[in-house]
Amino acid sequence: MAENRMMSLGALVAARESGKASPELMVALCRDAIARNDSKIMAFSHVAADPVIGNEGPLAGVAVGVKDIFDSFDQPTSYGSSAYAGHQPFADAAIVDLARRQGATIIGKTATTEFAFFHPAETVNPHNPAHTPGGSSSGSAAAIAAGMVPVAIGTQTGGSVIRPAAFCGVAGYKPSFRLLPATGMKHFAPSLDTVGLFAASVSDVALFAGLLTGRDLSVEPVDPGQVRVGLYRCAELGSVDAEMQDALSAAADRAADAGFDVGEIDEPPALAEARQAHSIIQDHEAGLACGPDLSRFRDLLSQQLIEVIERGQSISPQAYDEARRRAKRGRAAARLMFGEVDILLSPSAPGAAPHGLESTGDPRFNKLWTLMGTPAVNIPGFKSGSGLPLGIQAIARFGRDRQLLSVAAALEPLFAAPPNSQASE
Amino acid sequence: MAENRMMSLGALVAARESGKASPELMVALCRDAIARNDSKIMAFSHVAADPVIGNEGPLAGVAVGVKDIFDSFDQPTSYGSSAYAGHQPFADAAIVDLARRQGATIIGKTATTEFAFFHPAETVNPHNPAHTPGGSSSGSAAAIAAGMVPVAIGTQTGGSVIRPAAFCGVAGYKPSFRLLPATGMKHFAPSLDTVGLFAASVSDVALFAGLLTGRDLSVEPVDPGQVRVGLYRCAELGSVDAEMQDALSAAADRAADAGFDVGEIDEPPALAEARQAHSIIQDHEAGLACGPDLSRFRDLLSQQLIEVIERGQSISPQAYDEARRRAKRGRAAARLMFGEVDILLSPSAPGAAPHGLESTGDPRFNKLWTLMGTPAVNIPGFKSGSGLPLGIQAIARFGRDRQLLSVAAALEPLFAAPPNSQASE
Numbered sequence: 001m002a003e004n005r006m007m008s009l010g011a012l013v014a015a016r017e018s019g020k021a022s023p024e025l026m027v028a029l030c031r032d033a034i035a036r037n038d039s040k041i042m043a044f045s046h047v048a049a050d051p052v053i054g055n056e057g058p059l060a061g062v063a064v065g066v067k068d069i070f071d072s073f074d075q076p077t078s079y080g081s082s083a084y085a086g087h088q089p090f091a092d093a094a095i096v097d098l099a100r101r102q103g104a105t106i107i108g109k110t111a112t113t114e115f116a117f118f119h120p121a122e123t124v125n126p127h128n129p130a131h132t133p134g135g136s137s138s139g140s141a142a143a144i145a146a147g148m149v150p151v152a153i154g155t156q157t158g159g160s161v162i163r164p165a166a167f168c169g170v171a172g173y174k175p176s177f178r179l180l181p182a183t184g185m186k187h188f189a190p191s192l193d194t195v196g197l198f199a200a201s202v203s204d205v206a207l208f209a210g211l212l213t214g215r216d217l218s219v220e221p222v223d224p225g226q227v228r229v230g231l232y233r234c235a236e237l238g239s240v241d242a243e244m245q246d247a248l249s250a251a252a253d254r255a256a257d258a259g260f261d262v263g264e265i266d267e268p269p270a271l272a273e274a275r276q277a278h279s280i281i282q283d284h285e286a287g288l289a290c291g292p293d294l295s296r297f298r299d300l301l302s303q304q305l306i307e308v309i310e311r312g313q314s315i316s317p318q319a320y321d322e323a324r325r326r327a328k329r330g331r332a333a334a335r336l337m338f339g340e341v342d343i344l345l346s347p348s349a350p351g352a353a354p355h356g357l358e359s360t361g362d363p364r365f366n367k368l369w370t371l372m373g374t375p376a377v378n379i380p381g382f383k384s385g386s387g388l389p390l391g392i393q394a395i396a397r398f399g400r401d402r403q404l405l406s407v408a409a410a411l412e413p414l415f416a417a418p419p420n421s422q423a424s425e
Numbered sequence: 426m427a428e429n430r431m432m433s434l435g436a437l438v439a440a441r442e443s444g445k446a447s448p449e450l451m452v453a454l455c456r457d458a459i460a461r462n463d464s465k466i467m468a469f470s471h472v473a474a475d476p477v478i479g480n481e482g483p484l485a486g487v488a489v490g491v492k493d494i495f496d497s498f499d500q501p502t503s504y505g506s507s508a509y510a511g512h513q514p515f516a517d518a519a520i521v522d523l524a525r526r527q528g529a530t531i532i533g534k535t536a537t538t539e540f541a542f543f544h545p546a547e548t549v550n551p552h553n554p555a556h557t558p559g560g561s562s563s564g565s566a567a568a569i570a571a572g573m574v575p576v577a578i579g580t581q582t583g584g585s586v587i588r589p590a591a592f593c594g595v596a597g598y599k600p601s602f603r604l605l606p607a608t609g610m611k612h613f614a615p616s617l618d619t620v621g622l623f624a625a626s627v628s629d630v631a632l633f634a635g636l637l638t639g640r641d642l643s644v645e646p647v648d649p650g651q652v653r654v655g656l657y658r659c660a661e662l663g664s665v666d667a668e669m670q671d672a673l674s675a676a677a678d679r680a681a682d683a684g685f686d687v688g689e690i691d692e693p694p695a696l697a698e699a700r701q702a703h704s705i706i707q708d709h710e711a712g713l714a715c716g717p718d719l720s721r722f723r724d725l726l727s728q729q730l731i732e733v734i735e736r737g738q739s740i741s742p743q744a745y746d747e748a749r750r751r752a753k754r755g756r757a758a759a760r761l762m763f764g765e766v767d768i769l770l771s772p773s774a775p776g777a778a779p780h781g782l783e784s785t786g787d788p789r790f791n792k793l794w795t796l797m798g799t800p801a802v803n804i805p806g807f808k809s810g811s812g813l814p815l816g817i818q819a820i821a822r823f824g825r826d827r828q829l830l831s832v833a834a835a836l837e838p839l840f841a842a843p844p845n846s847q848a849s850e
Contacts, residue, residue, distance in 0.1 A: 091721065096717070100720065183713065190606070214741070215742045291523060291526065292521070295526065321824065
């Protein structure tokens with residue numbers, strides 16, 4: 001199973017701090033794992049030939065896979081597009097520089113769908129190569145799942161962190177909007193483009209976020225009786241498959257058994273309306289942000305990408321402004337809702353990773369939370385009958401990232417426990 | 426006087442539409458003006474050798490000067506920094522592509538301070554070359570004032586559109602946040618970086634904004650009696666020079682004489698507090714966005730820029746989050762305030778352009794409105810005793826750009842009238 005191979009950031013950092021692993025060894029482990037596995041997984045679009053390995057900083061020796069949507073001055077950056085094949089940016093993206101300043105090693109660039117939209121990369125799902133790893137941060141999620149790196153960086157504009165994390169059975173964290181800097185990424189829809197992180201477990205991704213930013217995001221103990229957990233009831237739930245339905249029920253049952261204050265939350269009408277605004281905002285902004293590419297490289301873009309850019313350019317500014325107002329009303333409704341509940345639970349995707357590599361799956365459970373700017377975490381643990389991961393997403397109020405990560409870390413072992421270990425099943 | 430030479434976009438477009446001027450002729454006029462004047466003004470960092478001149482689109486024949494903080498695939502882009510000397514981006518910024526798609530000719534790149542911060546470009550003030558043109562959009566404002574182009578594009582993170590417009594005696598328009606796309610600019614502080622426009626008059630800048638975006642932003646007649654105009658009383662008013670004090674009083678008097686409903690508005694406490702948040706947000710974001718430059722090009726950056734990036738990197742995320750919360754409370758207070766008043770009047774700067782080229786002047790009257798995301802326009806017209814322009818800024822509620830431009834256009838001839846033509850003086 002893929003997850004047995006995963007590297008734990010916490011374990012690696014502890015080994016370094018106790019002197020059991022040098023930064024050189026930590027990076028060498030990853031290079032070996034990439035050399036052994038990536039010809040099958042195709043998670044990396046580029047692997048650094050001779051990466052800098054620092055001895056200073058909280059991330060010394062930590063090999064980071066960086067989604068190839070971020071500029072890097074020392075590695076080619078093609079944004080998943082043949083229009084940018086071999087493109088060598090002049091400067092790093094802000095998040096790449098931040099990782100380097102904290103001592104991390106940029107071990108390679110991970111495969112992305114074209115411009116982080118839907119046209120797939122070559123990456124396969126480490127749990128079953130006939131299935132998609134999800135997108136758009138395909139390579140970042142798969143690189144964690146296949147045990148090639150302990151941490152990776154991605155982005156989410158629709159569902160591009162949470163969905164591939166779910167399909168690959170890893171922890172994916174989409175922070176509150178602007179918690180991580182987006183400067184130097186290839187923007188698709190700037191008001192939605194959110195930088196996110198991947199690791200083997202929720203506590204690992206929280207540790208990574210904390211070491212990267214200097215924020216206190218590490219997981220702390222939670223008192224379940226003090227945490228109101230709401231199963232989020234929205235119309236989209238009608239479209240999930242039976243296995244996901246079961247996983248969601250089991251998630252609620254196991255949380256309740258562990259003492260969490262579990263209830264149900266109906267989607268407020270303003271959030272149902274905001275949901276409809278995501279595509280208008282995304283497409284209009286993509287029409288502007290990717291307009292230069294359509295103007296110059298049309299022949300090198302996929303039909304799907306051409307269509308969304310053209311559709312975006314045909315959306316009137318009035319419709320865009322109205323969608324922004326709907327999003328704003330939605331954010332106000334979300335604030336009110338998070339007065340009633342601390343953590344929402346929702347599927348990360350309608351089911352397990354679909355068969356085939358043509359589609360990266362469906363972001364319908366992710367787009368609203370990207371638009372709201374609220375933090376979300378994919379909690380791995382549940383499995384489909386065929387052994388594919390089923391991800392459950394936890395969501396919290398804007399700015400409550402640490403509470404979210406702490407609760408998600410408490411739920412993770414409950415979700416991962418085998419069914420027969422649970423009294424409620 | 427510089428303003429007598431200025432080119433009116435409205436007149437040029439009318440001439441084209443009536444067949445009196447071809448796009449080729451329109452662009453040739455600008456090329457000639459640049460060739461005659463720019464060796465003195467130094468507004469352009471690069472002039473296109475053989476620019477594309479279109480015959481289609483609402484901006485056909487309109488030569489645009491683009492601040493050299495925006496990427497252009499066919500002209501070098503150095504962000505006012507020797508670290509990027511000769512840098513040739515792979516793709517256009519979104520606003521450059523948008524202008525091209527509307528038929529405009531990108532005639533050249535206009536000089537900017539280093540990374541659009543404070544270290545000055547070589548540009549001089551067309552009204553008096555011993556004085557600063559303001560910054561950071563120095564070249565864009567000066568190119569309009571010197572009659573070299575009818576329109577130009579700039580950015581404002583602190584006061585970089587309104588202040589140079591004021592110092593150069595042109596109309597400068599900082600739209601509501603995200604009305605114009607920022608993708609492909611060299612970001613300094615992404616949550617503040619706002620794309621803005623310059624033209625000879627308020628109606629010209631409104632026409633440019635409308636033709637560029639497809640929004641209905643053209644100036645419409647206003648009924649002064651229906652417009653509540655508030656003289657904005659903040660602590661910073663104590664620091665303006667006597668000539669600006671007189672101009673502001675005259676502005677209020679002339680507006681009242683014209684029938685506007687003029688009163689005074691005291692700065693709400695939440696806005697006074699938000700004002701203090703600007704530098705924290707700007708510097709922290711600059712520490713991230715310009716971190717890659719500090720890491721790699723330190724020796725090629727000015728001391729002033731190094732200091733702000735280092736200061737930003739030392740600001741804690743907690744302080745940044747608190748500043749964001751203060752900004753948010755400020756925006757709520759601004760919404761309430763704009764229930765009481767339609768248009769605020771405030772100095773664009775503490776006085777006329779300072780003597781010398783070492784400093785680009787003081788953004789203290791601009792930073793709050795950048796942080797609030799509210800639209801602002803510099804209205805030219807008043808003059809100092811030595812003949813330098815004194816700019817008055819009008820500000821409106823977020824999204825009320827058309828009303829703002831319409832009222833500003835109605836005020837502009839009142840401000841430009843000689844003192845003895847006014848009964849009140």
